[in-house]
Amino acid sequence: MNKRIWHIILYVILAALLVFSLLYTVGIGSTQISLKEVYSILIDHIFNGDARINAGEFESITFRIVWLIRMPRTLFALLVGAGLSICGCAMQALVLNPIADPYVLGVSSGASAGAAIALLAPITLIESQYQTTTFAFVGALFSAFVVYFLAKRAGGGKLQPVTLLLAGTAVNAVMSAITSYLVFMAKSPESISAVYNWQMGAISAAQWKTLVIPATLVLAGLVIFTVMGSRFNMIMMGDEDAAAMGLRVKMFRSAMFIVCSVVVASLVSITGIIGFVGLVVPHVVRLLSRTSDNRTVMPMSALFGASYIMWADAFARSSHGASELPLGIVTAFIGAPFFMFLMIRNGYGGRGK
Amino acid sequence: MTICYSNICVRLGGKDILTGVDLQSKEGKIVGIVGANGCGKSTLIKTTFQMVHNHAGDILIDGKSVKSYSPRDLASMVGYVGQDQSVAFDFSVRDVVTMGLYARKDKKRGRVIIDTAMASLGVEKFADRSIQRLSGGERKMVFIARTVAQGADMYILDEPTNHLDIKHQLFVMDYLKKSGKTTLIVIHDLRLAAHYCDYLYMLADGKTYAQGTPTEVLTKENVRHVFGIDGYAEKDESGILDFKLFGA
Numbered sequence: 103m104n105k106r107i108w109h110i111i112l113y114v115i116l117a118a119l120l121v122f123s124l125l126y127t128v129g130i131g132s133t134q135i136s137l138k139e140v141y142s143i144l145i146d147h148i149f150n151g152d153a154r155i156n157a158g159e160f161e162s163i164t165f166r167i168v169w170l171i172r173m174p175r176t177l178f179a180l181l182v183g184a185g186l187s188i189c190g191c192a193m194q195a196l197v198l199n200p201i202a203d204p205y206v207l208g209v210s211s212g213a214s215a216g217a218a219i220a221l222l223a224p225i226t227l228i229e230s231q232y233q234t235t236t237f238a239f240v241g242a243l244f245s246a247f248v249v250y251f252l253a254k255r256a257g258g259g260k261l262q263p264v265t266l267l268l269a270g271t272a273v274n275a276v277m278s279a280i281t282s283y284l285v286f287m288a289k290s291p292e293s294i295s296a297v298y299n300w301q302m303g304a305i306s307a308a309q310w311k312t313l314v315i316p317a318t319l320v321l322a323g324l325v326i327f328t329v330m331g332s333r334f335n336m337i338m339m340g341d342e343d344a345a346a347m348g349l350r351v352k353m354f355r356s357a358m359f360i361v362c363s364v365v366v367a368s369l370v371s372i373t374g375i376i377g378f379v380g381l382v383v384p385h386v387v388r389l390l391s392r393t394s395d396n397r398t399v400m401p402m403s404a405l406f407g408a409s410y411i412m413w414a415d416a417f418a419r420s421s422h423g424a425s426e427l428p429l430g431i432v433t434a435f436i437g438a439p440f441f442m443f444l445m446i447r448n449g450y451g452g453r454g455k
Numbered sequence: 456m457t458i459c460y461s462n463i464c465v466r467l468g469g470k471d472i473l474t475g476v477d478l479q480s481k482e483g484k485i486v487g488i489v490g491a492n493g494c495g496k497s498t499l500i501k502t503t504f505q506m507v508h509n510h511a512g513d514i515l516i517d518g519k520s521v522k523s524y525s526p527r528d529l530a531s532m533v534g535y536v537g538q539d540q541s542v543a544f545d546f547s548v549r550d551v552v553t554m555g556l557y558a559r560k561d562k563k564r565g566r567v568i569i570d571t572a573m574a575s576l577g578v579e580k581f582a583d584r585s586i587q588r589l590s591g592g593e594r595k596m597v598f599i600a601r602t603v604a605q606g607a608d609m610y611i612l613d614e615p616t617n618h619l620d621i622k623h624q625l626f627v628m629d630y631l632k633k634s635g636k637t638t639l640i641v642i643h644d645l646r647l648a649a650h651y652c653d654y655l656y657m658l659a660d661g662k663t664y665a666q667g668t669p670t671e672v673l674t675k676e677n678v679r680h681v682f683g684i685d686g687y688a689e690k691d692e693s694g695i696l697d698f699k700l701f702g703a
Binding site for chain 2: 105194195198199200332333335336338339340341342343345346347348349350388393394395
């Protein structure tokens, strides 16, 4: 089949999957709500100004579950999935290695340490929600650059897969130690449990008002990465080739690392670490779409990743009765074996081919 | 269009690789760079795109420093193919050649440009194949097709015939000759150098050891000094310049 036609079909399927997943997973949880009911409530609230709810056709508790609890949470899952997936895709291109993602490269734990400092250290510089995100951003950016230069230095000027992984592991260890130390030092039980939850990767805290920053940044990231798609393709051919084709390699890499860090920070500062999403999704998309062209892989990764995390989160909140499984555990159970599989198949994902 | 390297010095890892090399392309001609392994041939041409960090000296294109051009403008003038053939991701041949369009100012009729570029190097039959599934030689042809898509007026190629079988070696060299573009190549095969290059630079010990036509450069003495073997360039009965090899 012609690739272009196949891509159009795939877009339609992925978009339909996204809409279906959104409506269906909103109904999943300790209180099950049918797809039809979710749909009616949303239509009524958005387009009819609550006419049927006020007329008593739905229970107001159901409305509140759907609109105030599940909807922001599911939308947040959507953003997390989309955001981490496109960042994974971008990072794989930037470090020329198919095993990279924000978690493996220590960017997530850097963001996490930054957020822990903001949450637990007694300093207030700006309004608290922005402060967490800002600190997370600084942590993410710091980790990204440390990992990149450490790996490059250790690899004798080249980015070797092994040194990249080692650098990621080392930075992960330091950043996790910082976070754990801050939790250890923290006085109030509330802040400890907040940090604990968020270390495990929980998105139950999502509310409509906390969605604004991540939504804006994920969308901006998606637009930037898609527009820069052909440049990402070029950098995937290696620095020398990219430079010969006219790309300002250093500037592009730095700028895109910053965009990645901003997007990851906006998500991780609220959810904590959710690993391996950015690793799994772009790979699946490349397999499905049968291309590595980032102009296609970026938007498809966003669509697919969004659906993936909505389902993962629906599973996390419904599989163990009233108690919730942290989302990070679900993604790790799926992603880590996939990671091992890639290691074996690609021989560390080296450039040897 | 000509490119001129003057007094290029490169120091890498505490070692002097190049100590003042001067080199100039010739309009519409193939200029070859020969020399023993590790003499800095590749390093020299890599300085064109500022890929070598510790280098001194000037590189001028039509009298203007390469630093005054944006990387994109530079790529629209100079097509470069390096030695590294490895690709970490699974792009189709068409995807790879399409990347050449980035440097072009006029991107209209991009599809035609790409198809023509692929056809001119005979890689159109692989268009939808993954670059990772191709042999080293086939990849080389694809990368050259990409520089054709860039629309550059000048080629700078690092061992363009490396990995190619004899038929494709001749095919590529014939292609370059026929293209009539200003070409600078690093070349190991002295027979091909003698056959196809209009002018040669022989590098040794970080400097230009000899330069001139192949007959002037590939003399018994020079070849002995630089490569430690016995051989020289000479015209055969049919008037074709050949490199005669007598042994080490």
